[in-house]
Structure formats: structure tokens, C-alpha cells
Amino acid sequence: MFSTRKPKDIIAGTSSGLKSIGKGVIGGLSAAIGGPILGAKEGGIKGFGLGLIGGVIGGVGLIGTGLGVGVYQIGRGIFNTPEAVHESCEGKEWDTK
Numbered sequence: 001m002f003s004t005r006k007p008k009d010i011i012a013g014t015s016s017g018l019k020s021i022g023k024g025v026i027g028g029l030s031a032a033i034g035g036p037i038l039g040a041k042e043g044g045i046k047g048f049g050l051g052l053i054g055g056v057i058g059g060v061g062l063i064g065t066g067l068g069v070g071v072y073q074i075g076r077g078i079f080n081t082p083e084a085v086h087e088s089c090e091g092k093e094w095d096t097k
Contacts, residue, residue, distance in 0.1 A: 001027070002024070003073070004069065007073055007080060008080060008084050009080055009084040013074045013075070013076050013080070016070075016074075017072075017074035020066050020069040020073060021066050021067055022066070024064070024065055027059075027063075028059035028061075032056055032059030035054045035055020035056070036048050036052040039054070
């Protein structure tokens, strides 16, 4: 769900990081909203309560993970930028592998 591929530079790192943050937020909100709905369908009021608890825990976890991976990828992009510029000046091209 979250990409941790080595980013070439700050642009690639920011792009990857923002995608991870977005996926975490969307997944987290889906869990927080969907958990209680599914719980209520299967278990009534008790199911709603359990779904709410599980949805909130899952939602917070997904949002936190997306944010963590996003910040990590942006940091890696910043760190890799000087090497990418140096290698580009020497005529080398980025190898995604």
C-alpha cells in the first residue's frame, strides 16, 4: 500500500511521500467510517460499538503509517538530491532499480 522505493531526488521523494500520506488518510477515513457501518449491519448496536472502536483504531493506525512513510520518503528524497545532481552533471541517468 505504501511505497518505500528509493526516491531519486526531492521531487520524487515529495511525490512518493504525498501519495503515501494521501493513501493513509483515505484508508484511515474509510476504516473509521466503514467499521461502524459494517459492525451495525452484522451485530446491531453492539456491532456498531465494536466497529467504531476497531474503525477508529485502524483509522488512526493507517493515517499514522501513511504520515510516517510520507515523511520518511520526503526525507530520503532530500538526502538523495545532492547525489542525483552530481551524477546528472556527469552525464549519468537514474536507474530505477
